[in-house]
Amino acid sequence: NPLNFSGVWRFRRLLPFAPESAIVTIGEGQTLLQTADAVASYVGVEAGRLKLQYEGMNPSGSFKDNGMTAAFTHARMVGARRVACASTGNTSAALAVYCSATPHGFKAIIFIGSGKIAYGKLAQALDHGALTIQIVGDFDDAMARVRQVADRLGIYLMNSVNPFRLEGQKTIMYRVLEASNWEPPDWIVVPGGNLGNSSAFGKAFAELKELGLLKRLPRLAVVNAAGASTLDHLYNQAGMRWCDGEPDLRLADGYYRSLDAEGVKADTIASAIEINRPVNLKKCLRALSVCDGVVTQVSDQEILDAKAQVGSGGLGCEPASAASVAGARRLRREGIIAPSDQVVCVLTGHQLKDPNATVAYHSGDRDLFDHVLGKRGVLRAGFANR
Numbered sequence: 215n216p217l218n219f220s221g222v223w224r225f226r227r228l229l230p231f232a233p234e235s236a237i238v239t240i241g242e243g244q245t246l247l248q249t250a251d252a253v254a255s256y257v258g259v260e261a262g263r264l265k266l267q268y269e270g271m272n273p274s275g276s277f278k279d280n281g282m283t284a285a286f287t288h289a290r291m292v293g294a295r296r297v298a299c300a301s302t303g304n305t306s307a308a309l310a311v312y313c314s315a316t317p318h319g320f321k322a323i324i325f326i327g328s329g330k331i332a333y334g335k336l337a338q339a340l341d342h343g344a345l346t347i348q349i350v351g352d353f354d355d356a357m358a359r360v361r362q363v364a365d366r367l368g369i370y371l372m373n374s375v376n377p378f379r380l381e382g383q384k385t386i387m388y389r390v391l392e393a394s395n396w397e398p399p400d401w402i403v404v405p406g407g408n409l410g411n412s413s414a415f416g417k418a419f420a421e422l423k424e425l426g427l428l429k430r431l432p433r434l435a436v437v438n439a440a441g442a443s444t445l446d447h448l449y450n451q452a453g454m455r456w457c458d459g460e461p462d463l464r465l466a467d468g469y470y471r472s473l474d475a476e477g478v479k480a481d482t483i484a485s486a487i488e489i490n491r492p493v494n495l496k497k498c499l500r501a502l503s504v505c506d507g508v509v510t511q512v513s514d515q516e517i518l519d520a521k522a523q524v525g526s527g528g529l530g531c532e533p534a535s536a537a538s539v540a541g542a543r544r545l546r547r548e549g550i551i552a553p554s555d556q557v558v559c560v561l562t563g564h565q566l567k568d569p570n571a572t573v574a575y576h577s578g579d580r581d582l583f584d585h586v587l588g589k590r591g592v593l594r595a596g597f598a599n600r
């Protein structure tokens with residue numbers, strides 16, 4: 215069965231919402247769980263204890279394909295033709311690829327913030343022929359806009375507010391478990407932006423436990439960039455939790471009002487996770503509760519340094535992905551992760567997504583560096599300057 219070539223649909227018995235004949239697939243999810251000892255030593259755990267789940271190997275170069283295949287399948291089931299998203303770049307790249315590479319007549323409409331998208335990702339949207347609309351504002355503004363437009367015009371929304379996206383993204387954890395003989399690691403560490411991935415992972419683990427396929431769940435660590443740290447703030451400072459089935463969303467509303475009052479916008483070199491109003495906040499809090507989770511934040515410098523370690527250790531990734539490694543290192547230093555713990559860091563996107571950030575970091579070219587990275591003039595350049 216050709217569906218077995220998809221790293222998502224070979225788990226279709228755990229995704230029972232679609233008949234096989236409706237499935238929209240481009241062979242996504244053939245990804246790798248790789249032991250990375252150089253990165254283990256950087257993070258501070260014992261050799262053999264750190265693994266990288268490399269989702270950059272997906273057809274569009276990020277983990278988003280896991281969710282897109284499921285959401286496109288649902289869109290096809292309900293007869294949708296026009297599909298839209300707001301994006302920091304990877305969701306839109308995946309959306310554009312699924313529209314152009316499948317024969318079902320989907321038409322892509324993409325909303326991006328101004329100057330907020332890495333060129334590798336924008337290039338994908340444009341080359342695949344998506345209608346690409348740049349708005350005045352950032353991702354949070356684009357997200358609000360696309361929700362209005364999709365609602366008003368009856369366009370199928372492909373952001374991770376779409377629950378079918380999360381269904382597909384659960385399979386990232388199925389593959390991690392499969393590669394670990396269904397013996398869960400101690401920690402899953404994942405960057406947090408719109409919080410779709412972390413929510414999907416929590417749901418995957420909760421369901422596997424309910425099915426009796428897992429006895430013990432891994433702990434979940436969600437890592438924000440310091441310049442886009444809503445979850446960290448709400449979880450660690452405001453003490454917001456999933457409890458009795460409902461978190462107190464007034465805490466989030468209050469925080470958003472304070473950001474607005476001070477004119478604060480999300481701001482990080484990891485543009486993929488430059489998000490202050492995560493649409494899956496509630497689901498993520500539930501995931502954190504199911505998986506005894508922790509939340510932390512890392513600076514842009516920590517992200518870029520970690521990214522270079524990932525690259526020199528074998529696999530490469532984009533800045534947002536390296537937040538997982540930087541976050542694991544921070545949690546190890548704080549004694550939350552132990553040296554003997556088994557840690558899986560999810561590398562969410564491919565190295566070539568954001569080449570400017572990488573070249574600027576390594577080149578020591580002051581102009582490029584200042585232009586791309588040194589927005590606040592605080593970042594140190596990387597390896598080339600050692």
Ligand code: F0G
Pocket residue numbers: 276300301302303304305306374405406407408409410411412486487532534535562563
């Ligand atoms: N890593 C990468 C490379 C991403 O592109 C994203 C999200 C995340 C991490 C965060 O994942 O939203 O599930 O918490 N990118 C979205 C986009 C927002 O539009 O491409 P999340």
